[in-house]
Amino acid sequence: MFRASKLVLAHFWVAFVAFLAAACLGEWQMFVRSPLSPWIANPEHYYRSVTAHGTVMGYVLPTLVAMGFGYATCELALKRALTGLRWAWAGFWLVIAGTAMAAATVGAGKASVLYTFYPPMIASPFYYLGVVLVVVGSWIWVAIMGVNVYAWKRENPGRTVPLAMYGNVAGAFLWFWTSLGAALEILLLILPAAFGWTDTINAGLARVFFSWTLHAIVYFWLVPAYVAFYTIFPRAIGGRLYSDAMGRVAFALFLVFSMPIGIHHLFADPQVGAGFKFVHATMTAMVSVPTFLTVFTIVATAEVAARLRGGRGLFGWVKALPWDEPMMLALAFSFVMLGFGGAGGLINMSYQLNETVHNTQWVTGHFHLIFAGAIVIMYFMIAYDLWPALTRCAPLPRGAIKAQLWLWFVGMLVLTLPWHWVGLLGMPRRMAYYDYADPALAAQAWTVTASTIGGALVLASVALFVGILATARRGVAAPAPYTFARPVHEAPVPRALNGFGLWVAMMVVLTVVNYGYPIAQLASLKDASVPVIPIGTR
């Protein structure tokens, strides 16, 4: 049945090996700027490392995991062979080629612009072309996801698309529209400058284009984790999903509200007026709705399962949950980090409070906690959960998995909570070193050491994760039938929640409304074009 298992494994392996390498870089960065190490001799090496770390963690890891999980879902949830297997391999090789091209360029020191690009700094064109190849490869995946769900619907008229597939297709459509912002920035503004066809660039406009991608990409990262919450977690704890319809509502709302909010990254920027900043702030409040709904549904799912296992009392049922099950542990860790990270996010997106923390170390703490913490821990669980179906391996060692999850959770908190704290004290980000001899910074030195220790725990966790997958004994077990969770009440869902037309239309319209004017205004400003700054040698 599982025709695409090789394809999925290829995606996962490249993702996780790149992940391990990027985690090593991250820990090196923490160490080299901590009081444990003397000042780095060449700060450029630090920024080279930051660029590689961000590019892998932001583009390569989540894209490959989403692609692999999406293909697996096509076969496992729709129970039909994947349509477009050859195209899928083509997309995979494009991602590989792009990753290799970008990595080589960054490694050679010709692209130390960070994964957020920051024009007017302009790197070697091969870096941007590498990123473009990764994105184009992923667009093939978007098309394949659409084709497969469409084919299934034609073969199964009147039936409800399985929730796992619904969520992954929503993530695919979201990604296509999300990646368009950065694609426009690269194609229209950056590449002409990188190739030397023009000497100036509109940095303000470039930032607005990038903000279109920069926030919504987070929801693309998050969708596989939410699909795991809704469709793997309930089954793994021996229960059923509380509400299938609410899962669909959450994915649909992510489609609608992910894009028209990116300008909240630009609250402190001079090139966007207060009006659009306010509109984007309000819409950002709306995008917390699907997460609030998800937390309720998943906690209710856990409560129902716990009460069926004999749990009693207002909170006493928590004790009756299957804590021995790695998925239970992972979900609890994920929700704790989602809670901290989400609360921090509400502060960031606040029209006023943002000024206190804008672009400080707080922000680094926030997105590591919510992406690496709450989301990547579910990537681990997706891999662990699919591994027996993918490789016919013997059951994975539960003790090692739980140790890996604990290391990740404790490491992430020790890494990110000090960042939040010093962010409030005004510590800036992306510093290759700090002058701890300055009395104002001396008092903050211990926090960098603490984060270095947290990073070491995280790195140990990543190594253990890759080790568990690599040492799984392949081909020894019969292929276990893979199932997604079933809902408690299998009720038919409204038509709108079985398709994407309405939500995609709202997504496009809201984006055009919320970005159209700022983009048109900035594009028409003459003074806004500034000389480019070549990075490395062109």
Next chain:
Amino acid sequence: MSAAAPSHAAAHVAESAERRWAIIVVAIVAVLVAITVVTGLHWAAMPPSRVETVDVKTLHLKGEFVESNLGTELAADGKVTVRLVAQQYSFQPQCLVVPADTPVTFRATSTDAIHGFVVGTTNANTMLVPGFVATFTTSFRKTGEQLMPCHEYCGTGHEAMWARVQVLPRDEFLSKARGAERLSCVPGK
């Protein structure tokens, strides 16, 4: 789990619990937005709000960002304005002087890459994008010296780009700021 056959009563209970929660969520969001609106309008607490451009190619030669005009200005009507320029890898001037408990308007821009700054533990925090003038008004409650790092990656020397801000008691500031000169605390000036 034996609830495979949907019991309508149970489904109804589940659905109404879900609906109650949805109402609470909408209320939370409404309160958040209301707080934003009220503080925005009533305290005039807003992020930088206007789009103003400046030609980076000539800003050091003419206009308000020429070197002699950088620093802190005390206007005849008592308004305090700080003008500064960021470039790879320093601020001009490197040491700013501002009065405590007084509205201070910052006007700043960049001549090359994207920069930004945050003043110590205060809310004075902005991005500096070349081609645009960042303007915001704030006031400082505590006197003393604060660090002012560049907080946006601007190239290989980013980590060395730090300035200082001296917040003086209002009277001391007023006694120093006389005439048309621009105040700063750069040594030797």
